[in-house]
Amino acid sequence: MTATVSPTAPPVIRADALHLAYGQTSVLRGVDVDVHGGEVVCLLGPNGVGKTTFVETLIGSLAPGSGRVRVFGQDPRRAGSGFWARIGLVQQNWTDHPKWRVKDQLEWIRAIQLSAAPADTVAQVLDAVGLADKADSRLSRLSGGQRRMIDFAAALLGRPELLVLDEPTTGLDPVSKARLHDLILDRVDESATVLMTTHDLAEAERLASRVLIMSGGRIIADDTVPGLRERLSTDAEVTWVQDGERHVHATAEPERFLQRLDLTAISGLTVTRPTLEDAYLALVDKEKQS
């Protein structure tokens, strides 16, 4: 990622003390989030903690009971066409226009985008997602993963400054997932900002410049991936084999410890650091217990 984040610039997304309830069930309980331009922010959390609900407030589908949400400094529920030209959304439930051809769907979305702002061509975005050969296929004939990639291509058409991705890689095969990750990072290189929800911690580890962990309708952690790892008191674990015997050593500073080993006399050396998954599980578990 080469895009620079300027914390002094106004945030692209600002949520202040968001509260939202479905009837008597409180879903968001005081969510405070700032996302700055050029960031890739991954929103993690168990099912049903309010991740998608938070995304819904960003796209104006839901009005918070109290608190305030601003995207590009505007209230999404009162925003005009210029606002929507700056946002691309990918979510996992689109099955619209099954009888349309892929190129018809994308040309239609491009035509809508062109009513407010310039847009990439359909050939460009199809090429980017690697599905140029599917232009004449009916949408109903695509696999779930291909359909998701087409939805991602559709989100790219308007060259959005903000990509809001709600579990965009669910159901994608590893190759498609890797391609989608590259596309996201390409967009970030071109100064786009990304907010994505995911359950895939390896994905968050690869993409996120910052991770938000949500539990019980609140943000319980807001940090970089290394920062979250460091929150765990767990040391790194160094293992090696010497004279036919396996050794294990826990240390907070594995690099310094490695300097003390005679690397010519050992084999099977591994260093295992706490992963984002370890940090996530520990944080969510702690929150549950509290």
Place this chain on the structure above:
Amino acid sequence: MNPRAIPAVVRAGARQAAGDLRPVLWGRGLVGQLVWVVVIIVVARIFDGPDSDEMLFGPMFLAGSIGGYGFLVAMVIVGETYNDRLGGALLRVRILPNGPLIWAVGKTFSSVGQTILTQVAVLVGGTLFHGSWSWSAPQILLCLPIALLAAVSAAPLGFLAGSLARGIFSIMLGFLPMVAVMVTSGVFCPLDVFPRWLQGIQLVLPAYWSGHLTRWVLVGDPSWEFGGAFAPALAVGVLVAWIVIGYAAVPAVIRRTFRKESIGSLARMQSTIRSQAGL
């Protein structure tokens, strides 16, 4: 909206309509459309003779169908709105620039286009396979703007019903009164066989007046009409009023349609459909 965006909005609406119409006009979709044309012409030919009131049911039914068929636009829009809600197209356009407006323009184009093609097919079929009736070129040409007027005037009702009915059961309930309006609009029998209150309802809706105009142009016998006389100026006035007042109300109706579209509601709706289908 910026007025300079209007051509782009119309272009995007036309592209949406082209996408919607393509499956309708090819293969099985086209067969489905033509079936109705054949049914209408066959029924008109079978009943092309004096009935008990010394009237020709066939020509009356055929002529009234050409105008009255325009009311189907309302049902087409209701069905399309449901499909677009279930597939997520409504959510998609809600977050695109000028999306709801473009969607409404596109739905008007596609539903009106689809219906007019059927109306024209009935007109052409009725001309080619004529019975006791015989239509002149001016009569046929005059029917074209009437078909357009009939179809466009029914569209606002479709948008309204589509915004009120969100689930499959409410859609089906919404279709019932629409079918009732079609059946009692004077296409199948004279309006005066129905109770006064029903005649009153028909006189304020576009369905009766659409068929009234095509019967006026193609048959010229006012015996099926309210009061036993033609009132073409009044008919055009009612249809134009539906278009003007209806489309003035459509933006508010469309806002209501889109207000509830969300990722969560889409997921719930699809989950309900899957569970109803036993999946």
